[in-house]
Amino acid sequence: METTGDVVVVRGEEELFARAGHLWEHVSDLACAANDLYTWSVTRPSGPERQQRPERIRKLYRPGVLLDPSTAQHLRGLADSGAEIRITPDEINETIIFDRRIVILAGDASYGVRGYSVITRQEVVAGVQSLFEAAWRAGTELAVYDAQIAEIRTLAPRIMELLGSGCKDETAARTLGLGVRTYRRRVAELMNALGASSRFQAGVRARELGVV
Amino acid sequence: METTGDVVVVRGEEELFARAGHLWEHVSDLACAANDLYTWSVTRPSGPERQQRPERIRKLYRPGVLLDPSTAQHLRGLADSGAEIRITPDEINETIIFDRRIVILAGDASYGVRGYSVITRQEVVAGVQSLFEAAWRAGTELAVYDAQIAEIRTLAPRIMELLGSGCKDETAARTLGLGVRTYRRRVAELMNALGASSRFQAGVRARELGVV
DNA sequence: GTAGCGTTGGCAGGTTGTTGCCAGCCGTTG
DNA sequence: CAACGGCTGGCAACAACCTGCCAACGCTAC
Incomplete structure (x- = not known):
């Protein structure tokens, strides 16, 4: 693990889970952008420690996730359960934002262990949030x-x-x-x-x- | 699970393991052809129930497995430990043969759960064995x-x-x-x-x- | 110093892929 | 029944890729 003050870089899903798994417990405003359905699910505990569902969930995906009928069905189910899902044809950096306070950026997954940047510095978080909002606005409703x-x-x-x-x-x-x-x-x-x-x-x- | 006498088709790695995991215990002549290193490792128990190592192990792979340095290193290690490994540029059907008596053919992995055919009928096993031998002879030594x-x-x-x-x-x-x-x-x-x-x-x- | 060998890279011909254009067809609407 | 819109598929121009050919170069051996 490497630290630079308000930005922490962890390597691999296990380190990420250890570092960020607790964030799911009290989050009320969740926003994420991902290339597939799995990128951020590894950070989320699935046992009884998972508390109440966030009040607002926004998810932004690439169109490719809709090519698989089962994946598309899963996303429709999420939408039916209250999640807001949009699709964007643009390239997106895989990002997850907890309560506009904590950001995790996924690094390159091409080789070896993936790096994740966990950011708490508020200026940076605000910047990433506004980038997410712009991409979100440009997205198309799932349906x-x-x-x-x-x-x-x-x-x-x-x-x-x-x-x-x-x-x-x-x-x-x-x-x-x-x-x-x-x-x-x-x-x-x-x-x-x-x-x-x-x-x-x-x-x-x-x-x-x-x-x- | 579907059965047709001497040919049993199982679906998924778990069923395959349940059906064929025991075969590793006493095998002395093992031959396999695979597209990657993982195809047949799922069938092999890795605990203390694994008995003595087979007397002869032959593995046939496609050249692509050598593109990754760590995979190539792993294969060299296997060869150093006594396994015979060859590389073939030809298309191969993923196959494993236990003591020239039992054959498992892997089905298409493109979609959903993969099917595996477990064959004990000796005429069929002999046929598959001879096909394997032909491919083996055409292969190039790993080194x-x-x-x-x-x-x-x-x-x-x-x-x-x-x-x-x-x-x-x-x-x-x-x-x-x-x-x-x-x-x-x-x-x-x-x-x-x-x-x-x-x-x-x-x-x-x-x-x-x-x-x- | 020279010959031989292997590799690089430019050129070129051919194949495959990308996309625009347009005639024809089919279904829908008024 | 005619008009319209959308889609298909053939044709074509262009771009990108595939591979052979060959001159030039560098390296090695004698």
Whole structure:
């Protein structure tokens, strides 16, 4: 563990849980941005020590989380239970904010153990909060985005499977009974939902989200 | 659990462990083919019930497992301890064979719970064994392949990072101080090591192996 | 000092992918 | 029944990628 006054960097989910697990006990205003459903769930205790539910929960995700029907269903369930969920096509830094007082920023997960910055300095917290608010305002309500992406979702598994098989677009299109232009339209829509600018990146992203 | 006489299909690692965990106790001739290091480790008990080590262990992997230095080091350790390890560029069906008597074939892991076929019918076991032997003979000794891939491995993380960033080859090449032809040579080598025929497939594979 | 070998990188031809354009088709609405 | 809107799919221009070819360079051995 490294400390620099109001910013503490911890490495790995265990250290993060030890450091921040208690924050869930009394939080009333929770805001988070994540690339998938798991990023912040590791910090949250799931036993009897979990107290009352926060008064306000806001969650901001990338569209890719809606490509998996079960994940989409889970998010709808959360929304039905009172959580406010929005979707943003923009790149987001994975962040969680407790009561506008404590911020945790997730570091790069590409290699080895992930680092998390736990920030309590109020000026910094305020800055991160305002960035979150801007991203939140630009987001689209879950229900609205879900309706838009429903069509993509029905075909997404087959397209992902075909993309993952390594075959050419022409072959994949024929397999689905589509013209190659239409197949490529669908692929472009998936790339957008995954927030990817290349097919390699889309492949990585799809695997991370478990949709391939 | 579904049964068809000498072939039993189980779903998920827990059922597999319950069904096949005991096989490790007295096995003396073990042969397996896997895409990563974890596929068959879930079936193996790790406590005191594990008896003596098999007399012969043969493991066949795809080259991608050597892209990660720590995975490569682990495999070298296994080889040093007496296991015979070979690498094959060909597609392999994940298989494990106990004493030429019992075979387990891993099913598709793309979605949901993975199915495993546990086969005891001797004709089928013999057939699978001979397929394994053919693939084994075509494989390359770990040490030989490792030496060949060492060069690729040093640059692989940077290339994966750049590929994963979604930027163009020209940009990535400049970032690494290489010509775009040379960069594309390295990418082609990585694609081969990953057994991928498209960049999307390579992205998926790289993420599965944890090298991006 | 020279020959041989391996690698790099520029060039180029071919393939694959990205996206715009537009004709045709189908379903809906007035 | 006609008009309209949306979607499909063929075509095409362009971009990005894939791989062969070859000159140049650096290193090693003799």
